[in-house]
Amino acid sequence: MVTKVAAGVLGAWLVLLLGKWAGEEMYHAELHGEPSYSIEVASDEPEEEVEEVPFEELMAAADIDDGAKVFRKCSACHKVEPGANGAGPYLHGVVGRDIATADGFSYSGALSEKDGEWDVAALNGFLEKPSDWAPGTSMGFSGLNKPEDRANVIAYLDSLDD
Incomplete structure (x- = not known):
């Protein structure tokens, strides 16, 4: 009985580790270059004023x-x-x-x-x-x-x- 419980826990842990490893390989940011989009945040630099046309x-x-x-x-x-x-x-x-x-x-x-x-x-x-x-x-x-x-x-x- 202890063997079955230990095998279940260790098997689940192994699946979790393999899933984590596969996810890191597929979605590793450094391997894919530039992000496809970026979220702009407020900057300290003053914005350029756009001349408004009447x-x-x-x-x-x-x-x-x-x-x-x-x-x-x-x-x-x-x-x-x-x-x-x-x-x-x-x-x-x-x-x-x-x-x-x-x-x-x-x-x-x-x-x-x-x-x-x-x-x-x-x-x-x-x-x-x-x-x-x-x-x-x-x-x-x-x-x-x-x-x-x-x-x-x-x-x-x-x-x-x-």
Whole structure:
């Protein structure tokens, strides 16, 4: 009986050692060269300042076709046909339209309380981060980080109405 218990313990220990040895051979960092990715951490060196291009210049250089490509992210909830509301309001003619006035769509209180119209500045702020521009909005989209993408989408939306 003692022999069987000792053999079981020593056998399990041997399997563990062989598994450890095989794992070290397969995943030994020095043998594989450079890591395939690195995680950036904060450094003590000051970051280089990137010159920010004014949004008006981005709008002047905006590409409608690129905006249509970026708009695919929005098309799950928004339609571009007049009066065709989805989970979000239709966006045909949105540039220049008063905020929260799409026919047949029930807006959240956050947008219903906003005054003004969807001009370039308002659309830029909203598309950058909807929850910051209209706190309490029911729009779950996190926003478009790249200003070029926002300018392209606004140019695309502006091209929809004649």
